[in-house]
Every structure is written in structure tokens, then in C-alpha cells.
Amino acid sequence: MSSDVRPRRRPTLAQRTTLVITATVALAVLVAALLSIGLVRQAARTEARRSLAQQANVVTGLVDAAIPARTGQALRALRATSTPVARVQPNGTVRGDALAVAAAERGKDQLLAGQPVSLRFQAGGRTVIAEGRPLSEGGGLVLARAQSDAIGPAVRLLWRQLLALLVGLVVAVVAGVLLARWLAKPLQRMASAAHRLAAGERDVVLDPTGPQEVAEVADAVNTLSAELGFSEQRQREFLLTVSHELRTPLTAVRGYAEALADGVTEPESVPAVGRTLVAEADRLQRLVGDLLDLARLDAVDLRIDAVDVDLAALLADAEPVWRSRCGQGGQQLLVERPSAPVLVRTDPVRVRQVLDGLAENAVRVTPSGRPVVLAVRHETDHAVLEVRDGGPGLTDEDLTVAFERSELHRRYAGQRPVSTGLGLAIVATIARRLGGQAQAAHAPEGGACFRLLLPTVSAGEPGQTA
Structure with a gap:
């Protein structure tokens, strides 16, 4: 039974970046708007009451100073700004604008008692603020104003601020889209390059742009x-x-x-x-x-049977075989082995495979009468299994590629005795699988020196030549 259900398409980096930026800026705008509304409205109310109180103080001062011209001018200016005025006579009579009269009726007792008045009350469905000041000749003067009229400019300023925040949100979203595309474009090119590599192209070159x-x-x-x-x-x-x-x-x-x-x-x-x-x-x-x-x-599943192995004993077992081989070819076999065991935890079969492979190469390239040296010794924190020869040796450049497959075979085929060119690659691979390291160097006998380094179990002692 086949299914036509397609895998759900995941959002792109550009989409996610844009969404995150938009959500972050929108949240910031919302928080700023909520805080601004509360703070601006509260500040506007406070400022309206303070301004009205100052006006009441000024007009009361003019009345007390008996300056009729300036007093009339001040009262006309107040009424022009929708600020009603009422006066409480010493006998309790209240005259003036209706809104101010309503406020004066509420506070005239305090004014007659010589105390200032500060009121906030509801009248005609509106919130009214009022300030009253006693006069020196008795009674008092009351200024009133609808709170909405008092804080209107501040509210209009608040709406302008909210509009500016919305514009900022739009700009941030546009910038987020551009940023997301700028980030995603080189990544898309890299994904395309990776697919081309998987398809077999090998001349893929990317321009390293972006962050x-x-x-x-x-x-x-x-x-x-x-x-x-x-x-x-x-x-x-x-x-x-x-x-x-x-x-x-x-x-x-x-x-x-x-x-x-x-x-x-x-x-x-x-x-x-x-x-x-x-x-x-x-x-x-x-x-x-x-x-x-x-x-x-x-292969990943290559079996390694690690046991405690004495490399000195392993070398002693191999010595008769290679002494016979060198005798057939005319080479001189020298064996350097320590007087004490050199213990490592490894696979003895694989170590013997390395020793035989290196010795085979050494015997092949070493002329008759020249030495082939098999050595085991302990160095600091590892044991060394070494094969040296008196053959033609290797150049410094050869040493850097000695363990690469068929590299030395390619260089010296037809010039000296060579095998398949895979033996040293096998040695290097076995060394890695055993947790050790294969090295190539120049031998003091004039030829090549190959070493297998393995971690030791216990310290050995200096070797001797036999």
C-alpha cells in the first residue's frame, strides 16, 4: 500500500529569523506602548493639576493685589483655554462659570475657612479637576477644568509615539527580512555545493562571503x-x-x-x-x-585480541626465521633485544604481521653483505619495534609518504626491488588499529628505518646487540 503523504516542509532560516525578529520587536513595541500609556496619562494628570494650581495662585495674587486690569486679562485668558472660573463671596454666595461653580459649591466651606482646595470629581459624565485659593478679603477663587481637556495634548503626543513605534516595527520587520536573506543566501549556496559534491562534481569552489x-x-x-x-x-x-x-x-x-x-x-x-x-x-x-x-x-569490525605480550620474546621467536632468510640472500642479520621483558597489551599475531612485513621489505632491498637489524626497546612511555636496513634508503620526501598506498612502488618500480606497494600501508593501518603509531626514518646503517610504537605495560631495560 503506497502513501502519497509528503513530509512536512520545515521553515527556512530566513522565515525563522524574520519571525523571531518580528516577534521580538512586536513584543518590545507592545511593552513600550503599555508602559507609555500608563506613564504618560499619569504624568499628564499630575501636570494638569500642577498647572491649574499655578494658575489659581497667579489669579488669586492679582485679585489680592487689587489690579483690576490685569485680573480681567487673566480671567479672559483662562476662559479662552476652557478653564472656567468662579468666585466665592465672603457671605458664601458663588458666582461664575457653571463648571467652576459646581466645584466651588463643593469646596466653599474650606475656602471660607481660609484653606486652599484641590478637587477631582465627576460632573456630566466627565472627570473634573479644580483648584481653589482663599482671598485675603474673604471668600475665594476657584478654577476648574475637564480632565480630558487638560491631558488632551499629552494624549495626542502619546498617539504620535505609538505611531512612531509602529513605524519602527515595520522598519524592523523589513530589516529582519533583509538580514535573514543575507544570512540564508550563502547557506543556500553551500547546500547546493554539497549536493553537487554528492553528485560527483569536484571543482566546486565557494566565495567565502557573509559573517x-x-x-x-x-x-x-x-x-x-x-x-x-x-x-x-x-x-x-x-x-x-x-x-x-x-x-x-x-x-x-x-x-x-x-x-x-x-x-x-x-x-x-x-x-x-x-x-x-x-x-x-x-x-x-x-x-x-x-x-x-x-x-x-x-573494516570497522576487525577483531583485535589484546593480551599481555613481551616484545622481546616475540622478537626471539622471529629471529630464527629471518636469520635463515638473510642467510639465503647473503644479508647480515643483527638483533637488538633488551635483557628485561618489554610488556605491551596488544595482539601478538598483528604485531608479528608488522614485523614480518617490515623484515620482508628490508631483505628485499638490502644487497648481499649489508645488515638487516631487528630491534626492540623501551622508550619513556612506549615500546619500540624497529626494523633497519643497509639498503638504498629513502629521501626526506619519501619519508613523508612512505605509508601511503603504492607511493614508494610508483616512485621506485624498475629502479630497485619492490613488492606490491601495499605492505607499508598495511603496517600503518595495523599500527592505528592497535592504538600505536608507525614511523619512517633514516637508518644509521645507511638505509631505511621503520618503527612500530606501542604503549607499554611496564618499563623495560636498555637493549643489547646479538
Whole structure:
């Protein structure tokens, strides 16, 4: 049963960035608006009462000073600004504007008693504020004003502020969209580059633009592209080398086999042909074995059986075998082993594989009469298994690529005895899987020196030559 349900599309970085910026700015605008409304309204009320009180003080002072002209001018100015005025006579009579009269009726007792009045009350559905001041001749003067009229300018200012906040919100949203696109665009280019790399392109180059972190990711993608190209080039060279090595013995085997099948081989030449076929078959077997070893060593599930191993004892077991091999080739075998055990926790089979592989290479390249040295010793916090030879040696540049697959084979094929070119790669892989390290150096005997470094279990003692 098939399903047509498509996976839910996730929001993009640009969308999320815009949403976060918009929500943040909107929240800030809302909080600012709420705070502004309360604070501005409260400040406006306070300022209205203070202003009305000052006006009451001024007009009362003019009346007490008996300056009729200026008093009349002040009263006309107040009425022009919607500020009603009422006067309480010493006998309690109240005259003036209706709103001020309503306020004066509420506070005339205090005014007649010579006390100032400050009122806030409801009249005609409106909130009214009033200020009254006693006069020196008796009675008093009352100024009143509707609170809405008093705080109107402040409210209009508040609306302007809210409008400015809304404009700021719109600007922030637009800026957020532009910022999100600026951030997302290089990331989209990187995603496209990654898909192109996955599709097989290797000339992918990105321009490291944008913030530093995004530019670093672009640099990383460029590095990955270059490294993939280099790695695949090395793999192609490796496959070409292996195919060439396979083709040579296969050609010889096929040629001799056809000669035998066609009956053109002389009877007395059959043993020699047989030996040649065996030699070429052995060569093929070694190459296939090395390839299988590399495949097994690269596998994640390669089994390592770690036990306590005395490298000095392991070297002693290997000595007779390689003394016999050196005797056949005319090389001089020297063995340096310590007088005390050199204990490591490792897989003895894999360590012996490393020793045999390095010794095989050393015997192959060392001329007759020259030394081949097998050594074990303890150094600080690790044990060293070392194979040195008196062969042609390696250059400084060779040492840096000695453990790369078929690299030395490619450089020296036809110039000196070489094998499949995979042995040192196998050594390096085994060393890593054992938790150690493989190293290449110049040997004091004039040739090459290869070492396997492994962590020790207990300290050993200086070695001796046998």
C-alpha cells in the first residue's frame, strides 16, 4: 500500500529569523506602548493639576493685589483655554462659570475657612479637576477644568509615539527580512555545493562571503572539495597501479599457458615454464592477499585480541626465521633485544604481521653483505619495534609518504626491488588499529628505518646487540 503523504516542509532560516525578529520587536513595541500609556496619562494628570494650581495662585495674587486690569486679562485668558472660573463671596454666595461653580459649591466651606482646595470629581459624565485659593478679603477663587481637556495634548503626543513605534516595527520587520536573506543566501549556496559534491562534481569552489562563521563554513566546503578531489585522484592512481601489477603476471601466465596448450614449448623447457608460472602465481597471490588485508584492516569490525605480550620474546621467536632468510640472500642479520621483558597489551599475531612485513621489505632491498637489524626497546612511555636496513634508503620526501598506498612502488618500480606497494600501508593501518603509531626514518646503517610504537605495560631495560 503506497502513501502519497509528503513530509512536512520545515521553515527556512530566513522565515525563522524574520519571525523571531518580528516577534521580538512586536513584543518590545507592545511593552513600550503599555508602559507609555500608563506613564504618560499619569504624568499628564499630575501636570494638569500642577498647572491649574499655578494658575489659581497667579489669579488669586492679582485679585489680592487689587489690579483690576490685569485680573480681567487673566480671567479672559483662562476662559479662552476652557478653564472656567468662579468666585466665592465672603457671605458664601458663588458666582461664575457653571463648571467652576459646581466645584466651588463643593469646596466653599474650606475656602471660607481660609484653606486652599484641590478637587477631582465627576460632573456630566466627565472627570473634573479644580483648584481653589482663599482671598485675603474673604471668600475665594476657584478654577476648574475637564480632565480630558487638560491631558488632551499629552494624549495626542502619546498617539504620535505609538505611531512612531509602529513605524519602527515595520522598519524592523523589513530589516529582519533583509538580514535573514543575507544570512540564508550563502547557506543556500553551500547546500547546493554539497549536493553537487554528492553528485560527483569536484571543482566546486565557494566565495567565502557573509559573517565570519558562515565564511568559515564556506572555506570548510572548499577544503572538503579539494580533499575529495585529491583522495579520488590517489584512489585512481592506486587502482591503476594495482591493475598494472595484476596485468603483468597475468600476461606472463597467459602467454606461457597458451604456449603449453599449443604444444610449442620444448619438453626440456617445461620445468622452467612451470617455475615461472608458479612465481607469477605467487606474485598474484601476494598482491591479492595484500588487498584483502587492507580491506579487512579498514573494516570497522576487525577483531583485535589484546593480551599481555613481551616484545622481546616475540622478537626471539622471529629471529630464527629471518636469520635463515638473510642467510639465503647473503644479508647480515643483527638483533637488538633488551635483557628485561618489554610488556605491551596488544595482539601478538598483528604485531608479528608488522614485523614480518617490515623484515620482508628490508631483505628485499638490502644487497648481499649489508645488515638487516631487528630491534626492540623501551622508550619513556612506549615500546619500540624497529626494523633497519643497509639498503638504498629513502629521501626526506619519501619519508613523508612512505605509508601511503603504492607511493614508494610508483616512485621506485624498475629502479630497485619492490613488492606490491601495499605492505607499508598495511603496517600503518595495523599500527592505528592497535592504538600505536608507525614511523619512517633514516637508518644509521645507511638505509631505511621503520618503527612500530606501542604503549607499554611496564618499563623495560636498555637493549643489547646479538
